[in-house]
Amino acid sequence: xxxxxxxxxxxxxxxxxxxxxxxxxxxxxxxxxxxxxxxxxxxxxxxxxxxxxxxxxxxxxxxxxxxxxxxxxxxxxxxxxxxxxxxxxxxxxxxxxxxxxxxxxxxxxxxxxxxxxxxxxxxxxxxxxxxxxxxxxxxxxxxxxxxxxxxxxxxxxxxxxxxxxxxxxxxxxxxxxxxxxxxxxxxxxxxxxxxxxxxxxxxxxxxxxxxxxxxxxxxxxxxxxxxxxxxxxxxxxxxxxxxxxxxxxxxxxxxx
Amino acid sequence: xxxxxxxxxxxxxxxxxxxxxxxxxxxxxxxxxxxxxxxxxxxxxxxxxxxxxxxxxxxxxxxxxxxxxxxxxxxxxxxxxxxxxxxxxxxxxxxxxxxxxxxxxxxxxxxxxxxxxxxxxxxxxxxxxxxxxxxxxxxxxxxxxxxxxxxxxxxxxxxxxxxxxxxxxxxxxxxxxxxxxxxxxxxxxxxxxxxxxxxxxxxxxxxxxxxxxxxxxxxxxxxxxxxxxxxxxxxxxxxxxxxxxxxxxxxxxxxx
Numbered sequence: 001x002x003x004x005x006x007x008x009x010x011x012x013x014x015x016x017x018x019x020x021x022x023x024x025x026x027x028x029x030x031x032x033x034x035x036x037x038x039x040x041x042x043x044x045x046x047x048x049x050x051x052x053x054x055x056x057x058x059x060x061x062x063x064x065x066x067x068x069x070x071x072x073x074x075x076x077x078x079x080x081x082x083x084x085x086x087x088x089x090x091x092x093x094x095x096x097x098x099x100x101x102x103x104x105x106x107x108x109x110x111x112x113x114x115x116x117x118x119x120x121x122x123x124x125x126x127x128x129x130x131x132x133x134x135x136x137x138x139x140x141x142x143x144x145x146x147x148x149x150x151x152x153x154x155x156x157x158x159x160x161x162x163x164x165x166x167x168x169x170x171x172x173x174x175x176x177x178x179x180x181x182x183x184x185x186x187x188x189x190x191x192x193x194x195x196x197x198x199x200x201x202x203x204x205x206x207x208x209x210x211x212x213x214x215x216x217x218x219x220x221x222x223x224x225x226x227x228x229x230x231x232x233x234x235x236x237x238x239x240x241x242x243x244x245x246x247x248x249x250x251x252x253x254x255x256x
Numbered sequence: 257x258x259x260x261x262x263x264x265x266x267x268x269x270x271x272x273x274x275x276x277x278x279x280x281x282x283x284x285x286x287x288x289x290x291x292x293x294x295x296x297x298x299x300x301x302x303x304x305x306x307x308x309x310x311x312x313x314x315x316x317x318x319x320x321x322x323x324x325x326x327x328x329x330x331x332x333x334x335x336x337x338x339x340x341x342x343x344x345x346x347x348x349x350x351x352x353x354x355x356x357x358x359x360x361x362x363x364x365x366x367x368x369x370x371x372x373x374x375x376x377x378x379x380x381x382x383x384x385x386x387x388x389x390x391x392x393x394x395x396x397x398x399x400x401x402x403x404x405x406x407x408x409x410x411x412x413x414x415x416x417x418x419x420x421x422x423x424x425x426x427x428x429x430x431x432x433x434x435x436x437x438x439x440x441x442x443x444x445x446x447x448x449x450x451x452x453x454x455x456x457x458x459x460x461x462x463x464x465x466x467x468x469x470x471x472x473x474x475x476x477x478x479x480x481x482x483x484x485x486x487x488x489x490x491x492x493x494x495x496x497x498x499x500x501x502x503x504x505x506x507x508x509x510x511x512x
Contacts, residue, residue, distance in 0.1 A: 135490025163492040234391025236419040241382045244503035
């Protein structure tokens with residue numbers, strides 16, 4: 001097996017650039033970090049290009065390298081250089097970013113989560129993971145929302161990107177297309193005049209829009225929705241964390 | 257106004273120790289960091305001992321220093337030394353930790369969140385904030401759960417510790433006391449044989465127990481609950497984030 005020991009190796013330099021949005025766009029790939037993610041990517045037959053392991057990685061024998069993918073040993077210092085985490089597990093993979101141009105709003109079904117300018121990678125990843133758990137079909141990363149394959153988002157999605165359709169696109173055409181098909185598009189706002197979230201029934205085909213952590217949803221988009229929802233705050237907290245609010249709404253709105 | 261410019265100042269050394277559990281226990285105080293928290297502590301009349309500000313803090317004129325509290329200027333380097341955040345806002349406060357020995361499970365009302373060995377400070381703080389929003393009355397930090405006044409927890413509670421009763425205690429006597437008063441105690445487990453969470457009605461007086469991120473609730477405690485609940489996973493995610501699960505459960509179970 002090929003061994004790379006230097007962070008100055010040209011391949012390591014190229015991989016390292018996948019930690020930036022620019023690098024991911026240019027190469028059309030992203031990094032998986034950790035055994036859970038690499039194993040799940042193998043299981044769901046993602047287009048893995050290379051798997052990188054430390055020589056003493058304890059699950060080395062369990063790695064079923066997909067056809068066409070490479071397996072390369074990298075030393076401790078290289079793992080640390082590539083990994084965004086404090087305590088890397090000693091296994092990573094380079095995966096091709098799926099083509100998404102073919103996903104059109106007119107052709108999709110089920111429940112969709114639209115993110116409008118959501119900023120925090122942990123919140124975004126947790127929302128994707130929760131959407132997966134709630135049985136959603138896909139996510140649209142709207143304008144201003146952090147990049148899907150940001151390492152922190154990838155970590156907190158915990159592999160749910162393999163289970164859902166992932167689209168990066170402006171939300172407006174998606175909102176219009178859903179409405180044209182008579183699928184409700186629910187906006188959210190911290191406004192007691194909006195409709196309480198538990199009074200709109202359960203739905204099979206719909207979209208839920210979550211907004212920015214500090215400022216909420218874009219005002220123009222709020223005007224385009226079918227209905228805007230509100231989670232009543234009973235106590236004295238000023239608001240809910242956006243990922244918690246998204247979880248409450250997704251599990252409330254989705255028909256099983 | 258007194259100005260402290262050195263991190264070697266004895267008062268700064270004492271404050272700095274409040275970033276550790278040992279220091280907080282010894283001094284019986286903790287640190288608030290940022291304008292939102294300091295302002296909320298003033299508004300809710302917390303026992304503030306000292307407010308520390310940078311000379312150029314933009315809300316300096318708005319600070320209503322409580323009677324008996326000190327106001328001290330600290331320089332940039334001192335703020336950076338004391339703050340746990342990357343971008344401190346230039347205002348902090350030292351607050352006395354409330355006496356909690358007087359809160360007995362026999363004497364409380366309403367909905368309570370019990371935390372069993374929850375580890376991540378961000379999850380813990382978010383759960384406290386959500387409990388506040390859902391109209392809960394108090395929180396019990398059970399064995400193994402990170403310390404309430406950990407700086408990261410304080411940051412993510414966003415002041416909700418001022419609105420709720422906060423107790424650190426073993427959970428078993430609290431479970432027994434609630435049950436003795438015929439208040440349901442709901443455990444949680446990732447087990448499809450447990451009761452679906454949306455089939456147990458809404459309650460005014462009850463407890464909800466959330467467990468460890470990786471291992472769930474303690475097996476012995478699961479046997480002592482009134483009933484254990486499960487959030488059905490519809491998609492392919494293995495689990496929900498504990499703070500998201502807690503939010504879904506608290507809003508589902510709490511009678512308004």
